[in-house]
Amino acid sequence: MRSNSDEKKLKAPLEVKLSHQNSYIEKTIRRDEFEMDDWMEHFNTIFNFRGIDSIKFDIYSEEYDLGDIKKYFGVPTSLDVEHTGNYAYNHTVLKTFVTVESLIITPDVFENSKIPPEILIQHFKSLTIDEFGHVDPKAVALDELFIINSKSVEIRDTWMGPKDINRFIKLWQHGANPRMECCRFYLKVRGGEEAKQEIILKGIKYTEIPRNVTRPFRFAGSEDECVRGGIDIWREDGVKATITSDCYWDCIIMFVWFDHCIV
Template structure:
């Protein structure tokens, strides 16, 4: 005999929601605004959502905190209709909700699991550049935009140009900035991480002066003590009052260590907890952690 689920007392309704697996909870949430609110009140927790972009579709997995609950792979098709492919573990199912776009699906999942954004957006080397515009429409915001090493130079640059504004942090796992690093460093980004231990990123004074990224991390960097010394002297003169960066961190090339004396030649500083503190006439301060293969600037 069918039971009117929504007519159950609050305690029994909560028990019924807790007994549902993730797929059933999602299905319930799609019935109406009321059932969506019930699904949200179930307080079902999931792992941070990571989205992978492939040939002409995006895919992510809903991973419950409860290890006894199944992992649910969900695929968004390339078409702009309201369909998704969802796998309960016994074969893929095609789900459709009338008038739902792909953006609506993403927003719905984030809402019922009380997530503010996609945690990670990963671009695969199979993703055509033309599909990035679709991704931009589907994903409203993400914590980290991650571009793996196997992506081509053209795809990596296009992904940064089109998708970086969606991300709180951009992580690039290959040095593709052979000729135009200054262009990318001038972007208005919260955080950029460049990782390439095979081909170090060459940095010069001009690159550091145009830097418009709040937090920059480079593993590994090829920068000379002379260039760092010139940068510090210019900063001490106060010509860059509105310098945006808050943190610049380099792991230096093992084959080209930087001489500490060369970096701080002609610069007055105080030593605080094994770190060097530079203070300008206008009161601005720079705290530097330095070793032969590691440099960390913190602008206070």
């Protein structure tokens, strides 16, 4: 196991790459010309740069000192965490940056490949549970969805099936996940689309909206999204949601029409 003394201190880079709309500007400087503080001041001054939008940790990130990363870059808006190769380091990353607005995380960050409750209960603007290699069926159980407090939830390649989605919708109608504005489920269970739709909507009163009807939707500080057609359902308190899917019902999206989500 690595100790904190094994972690590399951040040094001024020899090269910095800045990207804008998928194009790169490359600039190389001498090591003794700028220190890290100089670089950050340069970004602030030249680019009116006031914060880090996203930081990603993945394999080999454990080599670097987290104290230095936080010192120079602060807490980003979004944190993207994959397994760094060191579970203790993974834990420290999450502890250090838990106040981010958005989290993207893979189950293999944890030794048991299961997202713990202390992550699920955080009040993120958006939480994405990503797929990385083999997806463990127990990464997030259905019952654990109901302790999620994030406004936007995305679970990729989940082993939940149509019956699970049906139960999730029904419990949402009874008041579960009251903060949720949008959720996306990418189902790994395959099957006929008609059978899936029938199971997902079984026992749920709904109104089908023609596909040529489009409605703009705004959620969790993201760009507006156009909701095309879909199936309208209602919560017991009258809040409306729209369920949309791909043609195979492998990707299920639910938009909740709170007043601030209506454009």
